[in-house]
Amino acid sequence: MTGVGPPLGASAGDEWVCLNVGGTVFATTRTTLARDPASFLYRLVVTPTTSPAHSPAEAGAPGLPPALGSPLGSSRDAQGAFLIDRDPSYFSPVLNYLRHGKLVMDKSMAEEGVLEEAEFYNITGLIGLVKERIQQRDQNCGREGRN
Amino acid sequence: MTGVGPPLGASAGDEWVCLNVGGTVFATTRTTLARDPASFLYRLVVTPTTSPAHSPAEAGAPGLPPALGSPLGSSRDAQGAFLIDRDPSYFSPVLNYLRHGKLVMDKSMAEEGVLEEAEFYNITGLIGLVKERIQQRDQNCGREGRN
Amino acid sequence: MTGVGPPLGASAGDEWVCLNVGGTVFATTRTTLARDPASFLYRLVVTPTTSPAHSPAEAGAPGLPPALGSPLGSSRDAQGAFLIDRDPSYFSPVLNYLRHGKLVMDKSMAEEGVLEEAEFYNITGLIGLVKERIQQRDQNCGREGRN
Amino acid sequence: MTGVGPPLGASAGDEWVCLNVGGTVFATTRTTLARDPASFLYRLVVTPTTSPAHSPAEAGAPGLPPALGSPLGSSRDAQGAFLIDRDPSYFSPVLNYLRHGKLVMDKSMAEEGVLEEAEFYNITGLIGLVKERIQQRDQNCGREGRN
Amino acid sequence: MTGVGPPLGASAGDEWVCLNVGGTVFATTRTTLARDPASFLYRLVVTPTTSPAHSPAEAGAPGLPPALGSPLGSSRDAQGAFLIDRDPSYFSPVLNYLRHGKLVMDKSMAEEGVLEEAEFYNITGLIGLVKERIQQRDQNCGREGRN
Numbered sequence: 001m002t003g004v005g006p007p008l009g010a011s012a013g014d015e016w017v018c019l020n021v022g023g024t025v026f027a028t029t030r031t032t033l034a035r036d037p038a039s040f041l042y043r044l045v046v047t048p049t050t051s052p053a054h055s056p057a058e059a060g061a062p063g064l065p066p067a068l069g070s071p072l073g074s075s076r077d078a079q080g081a082f083l084i085d086r087d088p089s090y091f092s093p094v095l096n097y098l099r100h101g102k103l104v105m106d107k108s109m110a111e112e113g114v115l116e117e118a119e120f121y122n123i124t125g126l127i128g129l130v131k132e133r134i135q136q137r138d139q140n141c142g143r144e145g146r147n
Numbered sequence: 148m149t150g151v152g153p154p155l156g157a158s159a160g161d162e163w164v165c166l167n168v169g170g171t172v173f174a175t176t177r178t179t180l181a182r183d184p185a186s187f188l189y190r191l192v193v194t195p196t197t198s199p200a201h202s203p204a205e206a207g208a209p210g211l212p213p214a215l216g217s218p219l220g221s222s223r224d225a226q227g228a229f230l231i232d233r234d235p236s237y238f239s240p241v242l243n244y245l246r247h248g249k250l251v252m253d254k255s256m257a258e259e260g261v262l263e264e265a266e267f268y269n270i271t272g273l274i275g276l277v278k279e280r281i282q283q284r285d286q287n288c289g290r291e292g293r294n
Numbered sequence: 295m296t297g298v299g300p301p302l303g304a305s306a307g308d309e310w311v312c313l314n315v316g317g318t319v320f321a322t323t324r325t326t327l328a329r330d331p332a333s334f335l336y337r338l339v340v341t342p343t344t345s346p347a348h349s350p351a352e353a354g355a356p357g358l359p360p361a362l363g364s365p366l367g368s369s370r371d372a373q374g375a376f377l378i379d380r381d382p383s384y385f386s387p388v389l390n391y392l393r394h395g396k397l398v399m400d401k402s403m404a405e406e407g408v409l410e411e412a413e414f415y416n417i418t419g420l421i422g423l424v425k426e427r428i429q430q431r432d433q434n435c436g437r438e439g440r441n
Numbered sequence: 442m443t444g445v446g447p448p449l450g451a452s453a454g455d456e457w458v459c460l461n462v463g464g465t466v467f468a469t470t471r472t473t474l475a476r477d478p479a480s481f482l483y484r485l486v487v488t489p490t491t492s493p494a495h496s497p498a499e500a501g502a503p504g505l506p507p508a509l510g511s512p513l514g515s516s517r518d519a520q521g522a523f524l525i526d527r528d529p530s531y532f533s534p535v536l537n538y539l540r541h542g543k544l545v546m547d548k549s550m551a552e553e554g555v556l557e558e559a560e561f562y563n564i565t566g567l568i569g570l571v572k573e574r575i576q577q578r579d580q581n582c583g584r585e586g587r588n
Numbered sequence: 589m590t591g592v593g594p595p596l597g598a599s600a601g602d603e604w605v606c607l608n609v610g611g612t613v614f615a616t617t618r619t620t621l622a623r624d625p626a627s628f629l630y631r632l633v634v635t636p637t638t639s640p641a642h643s644p645a646e647a648g649a650p651g652l653p654p655a656l657g658s659p660l661g662s663s664r665d666a667q668g669a670f671l672i673d674r675d676p677s678y679f680s681p682v683l684n685y686l687r688h689g690k691l692v693m694d695k696s697m698a699e700e701g702v703l704e705e706a707e708f709y710n711i712t713g714l715i716g717l718v719k720e721r722i723q724q725r726d727q728n729c730g731r732e733g734r735n
Contacts, residue, residue, distance in 0.1 A: 016663055016671055018611070022242070023165070023174040027611040027665065029673045075163055077174070083163055085176045087243050090251065095610070096675050096701075100708070104678065104701035108402070108549070113243075113251035120247070169389070170312070170321040222310055224321065230310055232323045234390050237398065255549070255696070260390075260398035267394070316536070317459070317468040369457055371468065377457055379470045381537050384545065402696070407537075407545035414541070463683070464606070464615040516604055518615065524604055526617045528684050531692065554684075554692035561688070 017045055018081035024088035025081050028095060035098045039123045044074065044082060090117045094126065103129040111137060164192055165228035171235035172228050175242060182245045186270045191221065191229055237264045241273065250276040258284060311339055312375035318382035319375050322389060329392045333417045338368065338376060384411045388420065397423040405431060458486055459522035465529035466522050469536060476539045480564045485515065485523055531558045535567065544570040552578060605633055606669035612676035613669050616683060623686045627711050632662065632670060678705045682714065691717040699725060 017033060019026045033041040075083040084091075090113045093105045097118075103126065105114055111134045118126040164180060166173045180188040222230040231238075237260045240252045244265075250273065252261055258281045265273040311327060313320045327335040369377040378385075384407045387399045391412075397420065399408055405428045412420040458474060460467045474482040516524040525532075531554045534546045538559075544567065546555055552575045559567040605621060607614045621629040663671040672679075678701045681693045685706075691714065693702055699722045706714040 016665075016673075020174055023172050025611050027608055027671055027673070032673055077163075083174055085174070085179055086246060087239060087251070089239070089253075090243075092675060092677070096678075099674060100704055102700070102704060104675070104698050104704060106677075106696050106698060108253050108255040108696040110251050110253060112249070116247055116249060116251060167321055170319050224310075230321055232321070232326055233393060234386060234398070236386070236400075255400050255402040257398050257400060259396070263394055263396060263398060314468055317466050371457075377468055379468070379473055380540060381533060381545070383533070383547075402547050402549040404545050404547060406543070410541055410543055410545060461615055464613050524615055526615070526620055527687060528680060528692070530680070530694075549694050549696040551692050551694060553690070557688055557690060557692060 018079065019084055019091075020077045020079075020081035021084045021086055021088045021091045024091075025079070026088075026091065026095060028099075032095070032098045036123050036125070039098075040121050041098070086117065086120060087113070090114055094118060094121055094123065097123065097126040097129070101125070103133060165226065166231055166238075167224045167226075167228035168231045168233055168235045168238045171238075172226070173235075173238065173242060175246075179242070179245045183270050183272070186245075187268050188245070233264065233267060234260070237261055241265060241268055241270065244270065244273045244276070248272070250280060312373065313378055313385075314371045314373075314375035315378045315380055315382045315385045318385075319373070320382075320385065320389060322393075326389070326392045330417050330419065333392075334415050335392070380411065380414060381407070384408055388412060388415055388417065391417065391420045391423070395419070397427060459520065460525055460532075461518045461520075461522035462525045462527055462529045462532045465532075466520070467529075467532065467536060469540075473536070473539045477564050477566070480539075481562050482539070527558065527561060528554070531555055535559060535562055535564065538564065538567040538570070542566070544574060606667065607672055607679075608665045608667075608669035609672045609674055609676045609679045612679075613667070614676075614679065614683060616687075620683070620686045624711050624713070627686075628709050629686070674705065674708060675701070678702055682706060682709055682711065685711065685714045685717070689713070691721060 015029050015031065017028055017030055019028065030045045033039075033045045036042060037046075077083055090109070093103060093109070093114045094117050096102070096104050103114075105111070111130060115127065115130045115134065118130055162176050162178065164175055164177055166175065166180075177192045180186075180192045183189060184193075224230055237256070240250060240256070240261045241264050243249070243251050250261075252258070258277060262274065262277040262281065265277055309323050309325065311322055311324055313322065313327075324339045327333075327339045330336060331340075371377055384403070387397060387403070387408045388411050390396070390398050397408075399405070405424060409421065409424040409428065412424055456470050456472065458469055458471055460469065471486045474480075474486045477483060478487075518524055531550070534544060534550070534555045535558050537543070537545050544555075546552070552571060556568065556571040556575065559571055603617050603619065605616055605618055607616065607621075618633045621627075621633045624630060625634075665671055678697070681691060681697070681702045682705050684690070684692050691702075693699070699718060703715065703718045703722065706718055
């Protein structure tokens with residue numbers, strides 16, 4: 001609901017990260033974003049400095065934002081938040097899944113919209129949960145239809 | 148949810164674009180907005196500089212925003228975002244369609260509102276998808292009515 | 295979702311207008327707000343300078359905001375947006391009606407709330423559309439009740 | 442949706458008042474907040490200066506915000522808005538009732554949440570309307586249950 | 589809806605506290621956050637200075653924010669709000685429960701999402717209320733299913 005600046009004293013090595021998803025800023029931690037190593041969000045925040053297993057080709061200068069080689073690009077807005085060209089409201093279930101491992105979505109949300117984002121960010125566990133939810137929804141519809 | 152400035156160091160030639168749609172700022176990329184060459188959003192961001200096929204009459208000075216000849220006008224707010232005099236919440240499905248080619252809309256949204264925006268921005272693919280969705284909705288209502 | 299300043303270089307004679315409705319800022323154009331001459335929004339933006347039919351008693355100094363004689367008052371917030379003491383979320387259907395002449399409202403909105411705003415801003419066409427919508431809703435309820 | 446500063450040139454004697462309810466800023470007028478003399482919002486904005494019936498013990502220095510003796514406290518945020526430690530979304534029906542005397546609430550809102558706020562702010566008329574609405578809802582549920 | 593700075597003149601000893609939950613800022617009071625001594629939010633705001641029962645190991649320097657030993661961490665954003673890496677919209681029922689002791693949630697919210705937050709913040713009373721609500725919901729579904 002309000003103007004969020006970057007976390008106080010945040011720099012590339014800090015725990016807190018701001019994401020500007022389609023115009024809305026989310027505050028989260030590097031740990032959360034790095035939960036799924038196959039996800040694009042992992043590559044956004046894990047640099048060779050913190051993860052030496054990465055190839056040298058991806059290494060940025062130490063102390064600089066992990067810009068090079070990021071699949072999401074790594075443009076930042078004027079407040080230093082990573083810019084991501086995706087829908088903000090359907091990003092919430094993605095981020096929440098990384099926070100606690102569950103699928104939480106408002107009843108007014110379209111399941112297919114969450115699936116689309118889960119696939120874009122490439123989070124396998126979440127993809128599975130959403131597909132399950134869609135299957136349940138469609139079975140319930142069918143059962144109601146037969147009555 | 149928060150104060151988004153223009154992307155860091157953004158200028159006319161940059162990838163990131165901010166749109167101020169009716170008072171709400173959306174951050175997206177030139178590539179997304181230019182997805183459908185028949186759309187008004189294409190004309191907003193594609194200038195003769197980047198698309199030499201356009202007529203010279205529309206050419207702005209190099210390095211300047213693509214203001215002249217834009218059908219949406221090209222006024223910008225104090226942060227440099229393009230001003231568009233349309234509803235912000237019904238703009239989300241439009242922008243998401245340009246991002247991934249699917250129709251994603253909250254269950255609480257009015258289908259006719261999305262259609263209105265799809266027609267305003269002149270995005271043929273989206274118009275088709277919304278009309279299909281409306282047809283399905285009305286058929287379901289009819290079937291429920293007959294039971 | 296974000297901090298909107300006044301349109302770049304906006305002055306009294308400019309096309310873009312910001313309205314601060316109950317704490318939320320909407321960006322729109324003078325043309326949109328002046329669509330219905332009987333509406334309070336018309337009087338907010340149309341000054342004797344642009345509409346010489348008005349009485350001299352209402353005339354402000356040329357080049358100044360159209361403050362005097364406006365039925366909504368014409369206080370402005372620190373960013374120059376006109377302050378209106380009404381609900382922001384139920385203002386969206388009002389502004390959208392002025393933009394495209396249709397009634398678009400979320401399914402979660404109360405029809406009576408839209409009617410209340412349509413009556414406050416005195417927009418006859420919209421009042422008719424909402425009353426029609428309410429009548430349809432109540433007829434559907436009745437029919438469902440009889441089944 | 443956007444950064445609202447205090448109304449331009451607002452001071453203690455001005456008509457416009459900003460409330461920071463749980464982190465969200467609402468802009469309204471002193472007249473609206475003072476509509477119900479039994480409400481806490483009345484005491485927030487009506488000072489002995491404007492209402493000499495109050496006890497001298499509550500009188501602040503003339504020209505200063507009406508801080509002393511307010512039951513809601515009268516802390517202000519950095520922009521000068523009165524801070525209120527309550528839910529912002531369920532405050533909208535409260536403020537709208539003071540604006541036009543009707544109960545307008547989204548269909549997705551919990552009636553009990555509006556009742557809770559109506560009781561907190563001590564607005565008798567609104568309490569009655571919400572209780573009526575809850576009664577109607579429960580009767581409808583009962584009738585549907587019997588079918 | 590708008591840019592909220594820290595409460596005017598707020599310091600570590602003040603009553604008002606801003607929380608930046610996942611990018612959205614909530615304004616509340618120390619008293620509210622300290623309502624449940626078993627909750628993580630209690631530890632966030634109650635420092636040894638105000639609660640001498642705490643172990644010296646947790647004591648920060650007097651006059652400094654209660655950062656050390658807080659289970660939520662105690663990073664602050666640039667405006668001084670405590671950063672919490674959780675969902676903002678599902679935080680509202682948590683904060684409201686601390687304010688008035690009742691469970692208020694929008695009809696469009698997922699009960700499981702509120703439960704997840706109640707468990708994260710470790711608020712026993714709220715956990716009980718949400719579990720009760722879920723049980724009622726599931727019983728109603730079962731009864732409808734049998735019809």
